Amino acid sequence: MTEAETDTPAEVDLGDLVREGGAAELAAYVEELDARETARAICELEPEEQTMLLSRLGPEQAGEVLETLPDVTATEAIESLPAETAAAILHELPSDDQADLYKSLDSIDAAAILAELDSDEAERITELASYPDDTAGGLLATEVVALRDIASVGRTVERLRGDADRLRRLDIQYAYVVAKGRRLVGVLRLRDLLLAEDDTKLETIMIREPLSIPADMPLAELETFFDDHAFLGVPVVDGEGRLVGAVSRVAVDEATQDQATSDYRRSMGVVVEELRTMPTLRRSRLRLAWLSINIVLNVVAASVIAAYQETLSQVITLAVFLPIISDMSGCSGNQAVAVSMRELSLGLIRPNEWLRVWGKEAAVGVINGLALGLLIGLVSGFYDGNVWMGLVVGSALAANTLLAVLLGGVLPLALKQMKVDPALASGPILTTVTDMCGFFLVLSLAALMISRLVG
Amino acid sequence: MTEAETDTPAEVDLGDLVREGGAAELAAYVEELDARETARAICELEPEEQTMLLSRLGPEQAGEVLETLPDVTATEAIESLPAETAAAILHELPSDDQADLYKSLDSIDAAAILAELDSDEAERITELASYPDDTAGGLLATEVVALRDIASVGRTVERLRGDADRLRRLDIQYAYVVAKGRRLVGVLRLRDLLLAEDDTKLETIMIREPLSIPADMPLAELETFFDDHAFLGVPVVDGEGRLVGAVSRVAVDEATQDQATSDYRRSMGVVVEELRTMPTLRRSRLRLAWLSINIVLNVVAASVIAAYQETLSQVITLAVFLPIISDMSGCSGNQAVAVSMRELSLGLIRPNEWLRVWGKEAAVGVINGLALGLLIGLVSGFYDGNVWMGLVVGSALAANTLLAVLLGGVLPLALKQMKVDPALASGPILTTVTDMCGFFLVLSLAALMISRLVG
Numbered sequence: 001m002t003e004a005e006t007d008t009p010a011e012v013d014l015g016d017l018v019r020e021g022g023a024a025e026l027a028a029y030v031e032e033l034d035a036r037e038t039a040r041a042i043c044e045l046e047p048e049e050q051t052m053l054l055s056r057l058g059p060e061q062a063g064e065v066l067e068t069l070p071d072v073t074a075t076e077a078i079e080s081l082p083a084e085t086a087a088a089i090l091h092e093l094p095s096d097d098q099a100d101l102y103k104s105l106d107s108i109d110a111a112a113i114l115a116e117l118d119s120d121e122a123e124r125i126t127e128l129a130s131y132p133d134d135t136a137g138g139l140l141a142t143e144v145v146a147l148r149d150i151a152s153v154g155r156t157v158e159r160l161r162g163d164a165d166r167l168r169r170l171d172i173q174y175a176y177v178v179a180k181g182r183r184l185v186g187v188l189r190l191r192d193l194l195l196a197e198d199d200t201k202l203e204t205i206m207i208r209e210p211l212s213i214p215a216d217m218p219l220a221e222l223e224t225f226f227d228d229h230a231f232l233g234v235p236v237v238d239g240e241g242r243l244v245g246a247v248s249r250v251a252v253d254e255a256t257q258d259q260a261t262s263d264y265r266r267s268m269g270v271v272v273e274e275l276r277t278m279p280t281l282r283r284s285r286l287r288l289a290w291l292s293i294n295i296v297l298n299v300v301a302a303s304v305i306a307a308y309q310e311t312l313s314q315v316i317t318l319a320v321f322l323p324i325i326s327d328m329s330g331c332s333g334n335q336a337v338a339v340s341m342r343e344l345s346l347g348l349i350r351p352n353e354w355l356r357v358w359g360k361e362a363a364v365g366v367i368n369g370l371a372l373g374l375l376i377g378l379v380s381g382f383y384d385g386n387v388w389m390g391l392v393v394g395s396a397l398a399a400n401t402l403l404a405v406l407l408g409g410v411l412p413l414a415l416k417q418m419k420v421d422p423a424l425a426s427g428p429i430l431t432t433v434t435d436m437c438g439f440f441l442v443l444s445l446a447a448l449m450i451s452r453l454v455g
Numbered sequence: 456m457t458e459a460e461t462d463t464p465a466e467v468d469l470g471d472l473v474r475e476g477g478a479a480e481l482a483a484y485v486e487e488l489d490a491r492e493t494a495r496a497i498c499e500l501e502p503e504e505q506t507m508l509l510s511r512l513g514p515e516q517a518g519e520v521l522e523t524l525p526d527v528t529a530t531e532a533i534e535s536l537p538a539e540t541a542a543a544i545l546h547e548l549p550s551d552d553q554a555d556l557y558k559s560l561d562s563i564d565a566a567a568i569l570a571e572l573d574s575d576e577a578e579r580i581t582e583l584a585s586y587p588d589d590t591a592g593g594l595l596a597t598e599v600v601a602l603r604d605i606a607s608v609g610r611t612v613e614r615l616r617g618d619a620d621r622l623r624r625l626d627i628q629y630a631y632v633v634a635k636g637r638r639l640v641g642v643l644r645l646r647d648l649l650l651a652e653d654d655t656k657l658e659t660i661m662i663r664e665p666l667s668i669p670a671d672m673p674l675a676e677l678e679t680f681f682d683d684h685a686f687l688g689v690p691v692v693d694g695e696g697r698l699v700g701a702v703s704r705v706a707v708d709e710a711t712q713d714q715a716t717s718d719y720r721r722s723m724g725v726v727v728e729e730l731r732t733m734p735t736l737r738r739s740r741l742r743l744a745w746l747s748i749n750i751v752l753n754v755v756a757a758s759v760i761a762a763y764q765e766t767l768s769q770v771i772t773l774a775v776f777l778p779i780i781s782d783m784s785g786c787s788g789n790q791a792v793a794v795s796m797r798e799l800s801l802g803l804i805r806p807n808e809w810l811r812v813w814g815k816e817a818a819v820g821v822i823n824g825l826a827l828g829l830l831i832g833l834v835s836g837f838y839d840g841n842v843w844m845g846l847v848v849g850s851a852l853a854a855n856t857l858l859a860v861l862l863g864g865v866l867p868l869a870l871k872q873m874k875v876d877p878a879l880a881s882g883p884i885l886t887t888v889t890d891m892c893g894f895f896l897v898l899s900l901a902a903l904m905i906s907r908l909v910g
Contacts (some may be wrong), residue, residue: 003582035682036802164650194649195619227490253708264719268793276815287790298779305775319774322761323781324753338723347491360731367739
């Protein structure tokens with residue numbers, strides 16, 4: 001029943017078709033694929049095959065194909081095309097995608113492509129591209145229906161019927177009502193025209209003083225906005241109240257979702273979106289950027305062990321438990337980080353509410369510290385056959401667990417206040433501090449008790 | 456301009472108002488708050504204040520408030536209300552939220568609340584609740600406009616105008632056209648009625664053989680569906696082709712987003728959504744569930760060190776580098792996990808493509824292994840003043856990095872094939888294996904070279 005169930009015609013290879021098949025055959029093949037299959041098939045092609053495919057498809061279909069691709073792949077494909085072909089494809093994209101793609105292009109390519117477009121379109125693209133991503137300006141589409149306030153329902157319906165094809169294609173549900181000078185004065189669902197009499201003026205049925213947002217509204221506020229209002233879109237106005245475009249709920253949801261999935265990847269140090277189809281050296285470099293910071297932090301933390309090497313050589317059993325203390329404290333701390341990240345994103349805590357977080361984390365930290373400390377204390381005590389060993393290792397983990405959740409709980413808040421990305425930086429900072437404290441606690445306790453441990 | 460900019464009236468405390476204020480004053484205060492502020496203010500109340508607030512607000516407003524709350528908080532609040540009040544509030548919610556809330560209720564509370572609703576509504580809720588979450592059935596809403604195929608545009612418009620209030624409130628854009636027995640035969644955008652002549656029959660302007668989906672379609676396929684089709688919603692049919700309801704793009708986007716953010720939390724062992732307003736013992740138990748598995752795995756990994764305690768006591772410097780090898784291998788492996796998770800979610804790899812992933816990861820693993828191994832080899836060699844120490848530690852980290860990315864790359868694929876949640880299980884499995892291999896590599900190499908290291 002649905003296209004999602006259609007099987008890919010597996011016997012044909014897209015690469016062969018690109019190099020050897022006819023243009024019509026190629027177009028028909030690509031048409032058959034759904035968005036995921038298209039992305040997958042194209043990511044598997046060599047870069048020159050990707051270029052050839054886009055050139056051979058014709059601008060409209062090439063534009064559709066481009067929208068299915070991961071951003072990096074789309075950018076690279078466009079950059080490899082002749083400026084004229086690239087411009088023709090760019091022309092087919094919705095305005096917000098045009099601006100996103102334009103922003104990600106190399107500046108020389110971008111200028112060459114822009115020169116091929118007509119000057120109105122080029123100007124609109126550079127203007128849209130000037131807004132930061134993740135603001136209303138970065139997400140807005142300029143494809144809106146703007147109607148004059150003094151028009152009648154009958155005349156308007158007639159006009160819209162004449163333009164029915166374009167409207168159907170754009171899938172627009174709202175019209176914005178403007179006074180002279182494109183000043184936004186009302187909003188109208190197209191459907192409401194249906195429910196009104198022909199001779200009514202738009203200004204009498206429109207929703208007056210419509211909610212609108214400024215182009216610099218950040219994504220977090222847009223989310224709140226759509227949480228509060230069951231709108232599918234909201235008009236964006238400039239400083240003088242003139243209609244610039246509209247931001248759709250779908251665009252906001254997608255931007256939020258991108259941010260959420262990338263929180264996960266960034267916490268693992270995958271900062272730039274990596275695809276396995278990228279060149280090996282580039283992938284390696286992207287991952288090493290974060291790993292090399294991490295290894296330095298690791299060496300710093302290990303210097304605490306080095307400082308206590310004398311104690312360690314007398315009580316070698318401790319070496320078995322050092323990695324456990326390091327790993328478990330990191331886990332406990334990261335749980336507190338994850339809870340704070342969630343409460344921040346839900347707006348349930350503010351970045352300055354450290355005391356509240358500390359109160360809540362202290363309680364959990366004491367209980368979990370005692371539980372984990374008792375467990376590892378028993379294991380180490382039995383392993384070493386010395387109750388003092390259990391006491392040293394167990395109390396070090398207990399104290400360090402408390403410390404880890406206290407730090408983990410407020411770290412995302414502090415980083416957010418300092419405008420540092422909490423998903424990226426929380427992990428390395430947390431584990432370095434908890435490693436150092438954990439190593440110090442267990443080794444300095446052991447040094448104090450050395451006569452009991454060696455005895 | 457926007458409500459998001461309105462400040463919270465900070466001088467009034469919601470808790471005081473709930474206990475002492477008038478009902479009208481309370482209603483007006485809550486009305487002023489946006490969704491985030493409402494959630495925040497209510498989460499800060501004591502449980503009995505939450506209950507009092509919902510009872511005093513009146514079912515409609517209480518329903519609106521409930522929709523802003525995190526799921527656990529909403530469930531607990533409803534469970535604490537008398538069944539009659541709870542039922543009145545449930546009645547006000549959209550059908551998909553009704554079913555979700557019903558599913559999360561304790562079975563005794565659920566039965567009591569159901570008994571207070573009229574039997575049609577109760578039956579519909581239990582039916583919707585019978586579908587698994589994250590399938591079309593779990594996301595569908597039953598509030599759809601169904602029109603008969605043989606009606607005329609004029610008659611239909613008249614009928615809809617009579618029902619304009621309800622339609623505006625439901626914010627419905629599509630009507631589904633059904634033949635006898637509620638069999639789905641077409642789809643119609645309400646807007647299209649506007650663009651057609653009065654005497655046309657719906658069956659001539661409707662889109663025939665409309666795309667529809669079965670109630671058991673999983674979320675991943677729904678995502679693909681909405682990627683491929685610029686629809687705002689899609690009708691859901693039962694086995695006999697009868698219209699059951701519709702799934703909206705917004706519902707699918709929200710479910711996907713929930714899944715993505717919780718990938719992040721699950722990877723940190725925050726499995727059930729934790730809020731700091733929950734009782735301490737419960738939060739502690741939720742976190743300990745994952746920590747206690749992790750500590751056992753850690754002890755297993757550390758047993759490798761214990762087995763080489765003899766070697767370690769001869770070359771105590773190794774103890775400084777064991778935690779570094781453990782942590783760095785975990786980081787490298789987790790990067791490969793994160794890239795695979797992303798490629799799986801984008802549909803760019805299939806769970807059985809181990810060889811392709813291995814080919815790609817091997818290349819990066821060799822380069823990054825050499826880079827990190829060289830770095831840590833230099834550090835350890837200089838620290839110990841022995842080039843053999845550098846060779847042992849560096850080559851162990853190099854080899855273990857390669858191993859970590861090979862394992863990390865395929866682990867999410869394997870777990871997905873085994874229907875185990877990859878976000879939750881990848882981390883602990885990966886670090887246990889890479890710890891064991893890392894400890895084994897460095898300590899067994901050291902044992903082989905013991906004469907050079909001790910000399």
